[in-house]
Amino acid sequence: MTYPTSRAKTWWLLQALSGLALVLLLGVHFVAQHYVAQGGLRTYAQVVAYVRHPAVAALEAAFLVVVAVHAALGLRAVALDFGLPAARQRGLNAALAVGVVLVVGYGLWLLAQVRGGAG
Amino acid sequence: MSSPSTVQLRVFRYKPGDPAPHYDTFAVPVTPRTTVLEALQAIRRDQDPSLMLRHSCHHASCGTCGLRVDGQEVLACVTPLADRGPVVTVEPLQNAPLLGDLVVDMGPFYAVFTQAGMPLVRSTEATAASRPAAGIERLTRFENCLECGLCVSTCPVAATDPLYLGPAAMAAAWRVVQEPRGQNPARALAWVDQEHGCWRCHLAFECSTVCPNDVQPGQAIAALRQRLALGEPAPPGPAAAATRPALAPTGPARRVGLRAWLDPRGRDVGYWAFVLHRLTGLALVVYLLLHLWVLRLLARGPAAWDEFIALARSPLFLALDGLLLFGVLFHGLNGVRVALVGLGAAARRQRGLFWAVLLLTLLLLAAGVAALVAAVH
Ligand code: SF4
Ligand code: FES
Numbered sequence: 188m189t190y191p192t193s194r195a196k197t198w199w200l201l202q203a204l205s206g207l208a209l210v211l212l213l214g215v216h217f218v219a220q221h222y223v224a225q226g227g228l229r230t231y232a233q234v235v236a237y238v239r240h241p242a243v244a245a246l247e248a249a250f251l252v253v254v255a256v257h258a259a260l261g262l263r264a265v266a267l268d269f270g271l272p273a274a275r276q277r278g279l280n281a282a283l284a285v286g287v288v289l290v291v292g293y294g295l296w297l298l299a300q301v302r303g304g305a306g
Numbered sequence: 307m308s309s310p311s312t313v314q315l316r317v318f319r320y321k322p323g324d325p326a327p328h329y330d331t332f333a334v335p336v337t338p339r340t341t342v343l344e345a346l347q348a349i350r351r352d353q354d355p356s357l358m359l360r361h362s363c364h365h366a367s368c369g370t371c372g373l374r375v376d377g378q379e380v381l382a383c384v385t386p387l388a389d390r391g392p393v394v395t396v397e398p399l400q401n402a403p404l405l406g407d408l409v410v411d412m413g414p415f416y417a418v419f420t421q422a423g424m425p426l427v428r429s430t431e432a433t434a435a436s437r438p439a440a441g442i443e444r445l446t447r448f449e450n451c452l453e454c455g456l457c458v459s460t461c462p463v464a465a466t467d468p469l470y471l472g473p474a475a476m477a478a479a480w481r482v483v484q485e486p487r488g489q490n491p492a493r494a495l496a497w498v499d500q501e502h503g504c505w506r507c508h509l510a511f512e513c514s515t516v517c518p519n520d521v522q523p524g525q526a527i528a529a530l531r532q533r534l535a536l537g538e539p540a541p542p543g544p545a546a547a548a549t550r551p552a553l554a555p556t557g558p559a560r561r562v563g564l565r566a567w568l569d570p571r572g573r574d575v576g577y578w579a580f581v582l583h584r585l586t587g588l589a590l591v592v593y594l595l596l597h598l599w600v601l602r603l604l605a606r607g608p609a610a611w612d613e614f615i616a617l618a619r620s621p622l623f624l625a626l627d628g629l630l631l632f633g634v635l636f637h638g639l640n641g642v643r644v645a646l647v648g649l650g651a652a653a654r655r656q657r658g659l660f661w662a663v664l665l666l667t668l669l670l671l672a673a674g675v676a677a678l679v680a681a682v683h
Contacts, residue, residue, distance in 0.1 A: 195505040196534055203645040210638045229615060231608035258591045265584070267501055268508075270467040276501070294598055300605035 369452030377571025532650030
């Protein structure tokens with residue numbers, strides 16, 4: 188038998204799953220850096236060439252989305268740890284959702300800028 | 307070394323109406339068998355009859371004598387005073403309304419406990435011939451719980467969240483699920499399945515460390531989550547709507563708040579894992595924003611980026627990189643531990659897992675720092 192999915196359970200599971208995804212993405216990130224950016228990532232040209240690789244760009248974008256969601260859920264957990272009353276939870280969720288959209292939007296814009304930069 | 311014959315007992319004092327609590331120090335004679343409770347009773351009898359304390363059975367059975375001795379939650383009646391050093395500090399339990407001196411109001415604790423379904427009726431005894439029923443790992447009568455409140459006092463979540471159901475009540479709910487005895491286990495599950503219920507627990511396991519009667523509330527909470535997330539095996543009976551905890555504290559709870567996260571006295575590894583996880587998590591959120599701000603230099607072209615690279619090679623920046631690496635490694639690896647333990651997969655191995663996390667963090671940190679230094683030179 189499974190139980191009705193409560194919001195609290197969903198948030199916790201999402202936090203755990205996004206965390207596990209980050210551990211995996213970070214591992215892939217280091218492996219990708221090792222193989223794709225063999226000369227290192229020191230000069231501007233090296234960084235631009237690196238993020239122009241489509242797989243790298245996809246990886247960085249995925250990492251950005253997952254890390255923003257995980258961070259927002261973490262902040263939400265801390266707020267609830269301090270006894271945030273139910274009446275304020277909606278406001279907090281909305282504020283965090285806006286934060287995630289802003290961070291992800293800005294990050295993707297930066298990625299696009301750098302990919303379009305002089306290599 | 308023989309124990310000292312006299313100990314200075316530093317006792318927390320507060321009477322309703324006092325502007326603030328203070329400590330009084332009493333010299334008490336001590337033999338190797340003197341308990342903290344006996345010393346306090348001697349103070350009351352011979353030095354200060356106004357000292358307020360609770361006790362009843364004197365043999366770890368009634369749960370009324372819970373206190374904090376040198377920062378650790380204990381039953382005063384079975385805690386020896388000798389060999390603790392020349393000065394011993396005694397304080398009331400935390401996260402409960404303070405009535406006076408060493409006495410707290412247990413009303414709110416009992417109120418939540420009652421909502422768990424009161425699985426306290428002793429209708430069976432485990433004998434040598436007893437066999438656990440299917441789905442029950444081992445026979446632990448929940449009557450084991452003394453309702454002493456030590457677990458709530460030590461819990462870092464109860465310290466900050468006044469709505470938190472708390473370890474003892476959720477261990478009681480798990481008992482209802484394990485052995486319903488006519489109660490509805492689905493109702494108990496629905497009760498803990500809320501923001502301030504089992505999902506709020508951060509698996510510090512201090513509750514299990516201080517529990518004087520091996521109730522293991524931390525493991526019970528992990529088991530509740532496992533049941534709610536994985537859903538098997540199903541308990542009998544229809545699901546009931548979740549009830550909000552009707553917490554009605556009788557007075558202001560003496561919650562320690564954030565201080566509880568940073569009080570190192572008498573704490574175990576699960577607690578340190580929790581504190582480090584929280585601190586590294588918050589630091590990483592700040593870093594995420596900082597990182598995006600720095601990366602904007604990339605969008606400004608090569609000159610701005612070269613300036614940043616020059617800065618990034620400074621010793622201070624490299625030291626911060628090392629700190630960052632520690633944060634990422636610990637938070638990531640302990641996160642895996644939290645996910646496993648939090649879903650009941652390895653709740654009884656949380657201590658060993660902590661050491662494994664720390665060892666792996668330090669090994670990877672050493673490798674990372676070496677790579678960082680090599681990259682700069
Ligand atoms: S679970 Fe343990 S520490 Fe908590 S009230 Fe019961 S006996 Fe005391
Ligand atoms: S006096 Fe009863 S448990 Fe200590």
